[in-house]
Amino acid sequence: MSERRPFLAGNWKMNLTVAEAEEYIASLLPRVSGAEGVDVAVCVPFTALAAMVDSTRGSRVQVYAQTMHEATHGAFTGEVSAPMLTELGVHGVVLGHSERRQVFGETDRALAEKLPAALAAGLQPILCVGETEEERERDETERKLRHQVWEGLQDLAPDQVARVAIAYEPIWAIGTGQVATPEQVQEAAAFVRALVGDKVPEAADTVRVLYGGSVKPDNAGELLALPDVDGALVGGASLDAGDFAAMVNAARRAPA
Numbered sequence: 537m538s539e540r541r542p543f544l545a546g547n548w549k550m551n552l553t554v555a556e557a558e559e560y561i562a563s564l565l566p567r568v569s570g571a572e573g574v575d576v577a578v579c580v581p582f583t584a585l586a587a588m589v590d591s592t593r594g595s596r597v598q599v600y601a602q603t604m605h606e607a608t609h610g611a612f613t614g615e616v617s618a619p620m621l622t623e624l625g626v627h628g629v630v631l632g633h634s635e636r637r638q639v640f641g642e643t644d645r646a647l648a649e650k651l652p653a654a655l656a657a658g659l660q661p662i663l664c665v666g667e668t669e670e671e672r673e674r675d676e677t678e679r680k681l682r683h684q685v686w687e688g689l690q691d692l693a694p695d696q697v698a699r700v701a702i703a704y705e706p707i708w709a710i711g712t713g714q715v716a717t718p719e720q721v722q723e724a725a726a727f728v729r730a731l732v733g734d735k736v737p738e739a740a741d742t743v744r745v746l747y748g749g750s751v752k753p754d755n756a757g758e759l760l761a762l763p764d765v766d767g768a769l770v771g772g773a774s775l776d777a778g779d780f781a782a783m784v785n786a787a788r789r790a791p792a
């Protein structure tokens with residue numbers, strides 16, 4: 537088994553002004569400075585990116601955007617491109633979050649273009665996938681994950697595939713407090729890993745699979761210890777710097 541570095545990403549969603557973000561990061565940095573071997577990212581609104589890149593410089597915390605457009609430039613009012621993000625010093629980008637898919641109509645086709653665009657610009661992508669409650673009840677979880685993973689990765693060169701982190705986020709667990717069981721998470725994470733392996737066998741062992749959906753300090757340790765889970769994408773609970781730091785430090789202690 538290869539060494540996969542644990543990865544904790546906090547998704548602020550549409551929260552925190554620049555002033556609030558500065559207060560947050562000042563509180564977070566000293567609490568995670570000892571988290572050796574853990575990759576840490578905050579996924580922040582566009583308006584706070586430049587300030588957070590500045591404030592985290594020299595620390596272990598990386599700064600991610602929450603979405604981007606697939607084109608490098610053009611007539612796409614309101615959108616932001618990958619080169620615009622890298623110019624600011626942003627390290628990565630969340631792609632295909634279920635809120636982007638459901639509320640803003642983001643399609644698998646667009647995601648298939650966003651992934652190579654992000655990598656070409658030097659951004660580390662986190663691709664989000666996951667089933668609705670109805671799909672789980674109808675036993676369609678695997679079909680949905682297969683579709684989303686394969687569509688999302690389809691335009692990548694084989695050597696690019698392992699550079700994508702994939703976040704398994706069952707939609708019914710996002711923001712609901714209803715966390716998936718460790719069995720459900722392990723089963724889906726292993727399935728996502730196998731899907732990557734079907735496409736690029738050597739990537740199966742190195743690709744990082746995260747879990748997201750109501751992760752909190754009191755359940756993070758158990759989820760992060762699952763064999764196919766390499767980290768977490770945390771929404772609501774990441775808005776408390778103390779709670780997020782507790783989860784980062786739990787990732788450090790979870791067995792590899």
Ligand code: PGA
Pocket residue numbers: 547705709710711712713748749750751769770771772773
């Ligand atoms: P949650 O969100 O932790 O608030 O459930 C997770 C996410 O949307 O990435």
